[in-house]
Amino acid sequence: MTPRLKILYDKNIINNLMNKLNYKNKHEAPKLIKIVLNMGLGEDANDGKKVKTCLEDLSLITGQKAVITKFKKSISNFKTRKGQSAGIKVTLRANKMYEFVDRLVNIALPRIKDFRGLKASGIDESGNYSFGIKEHIIFPEVNFDKVDKIRGLDITIVTSNNSKKGTFELLKELNFPITDKKER
Numbered sequence: 478m479t480p481r482l483k484i485l486y487d488k489n490i491i492n493n494l495m496n497k498l499n500y501k502n503k504h505e506a507p508k509l510i511k512i513v514l515n516m517g518l519g520e521d522a523n524d525g526k527k528v529k530t531c532l533e534d535l536s537l538i539t540g541q542k543a544v545i546t547k548f549k550k551s552i553s554n555f556k557t558r559k560g561q562s563a564g565i566k567v568t569l570r571a572n573k574m575y576e577f578v579d580r581l582v583n584i585a586l587p588r589i590k591d592f593r594g595l596k597a598s599g600i601d602e603s604g605n606y607s608f609g610i611k612e613h614i615i616f617p618e619v620n621f622d623k624v625d626k627i628r629g630l631d632i633t634i635v636t637s638n639n640s641k642k643g644t645f646e647l648l649k650e651l652n653f654p655i656t657d658k659k660e661r
């Protein structure tokens with residue numbers, strides 16, 4: 478079954494972006510390629526039970542199995558050893574990506590306490606948007622009675638566009654609560 482946001486993108490958002498950005502071909506319009514979610518574990522990386530609960534939480538949030546990332550090098554100042562657990566990540570594509578964006582924008586972000594919008598400065602030169610969430614319990618899939626520690630989460634949205642303006646317009650059309658550059 479096709480996600481609701483994907484249908485909306487195909488019917489309305491592409492046409493709106495073509496008009497705003499003066500594109501002649503619908504394939505020029507920016508689109509989402511993938512979404513990467515990353516959760517650093519810090520000192521809890523050595524504890525197997527805490528790693529397992531983080532894996533379960535991130536898998537519940539995304540609907541896809543999370544992967545444990547490992548350190549590639551040993552660095553004594555950071556007390557890291559090669560092969561030791563560093564964090565957890567998930568890469569979403571296709572339908573799961575659109576379902577996640579829909580839940581993120583309409584359910585999770587409004588649940589953040591004292592939320593004033595996302596900053597537009599998170600858009601990089603390649604047209605990707607990155608932002609962090611301080612509490613992973615804003616997602617309704619996580620039962621916060623069973624959570625031992627509130628953790629942060631980094632989200633990177635990779636788009637097909639190479640300009641900041643195109644990515645900004647795409648995210649605005651997808652109803653991301655991004656504050657305009659003029660307001661800062």
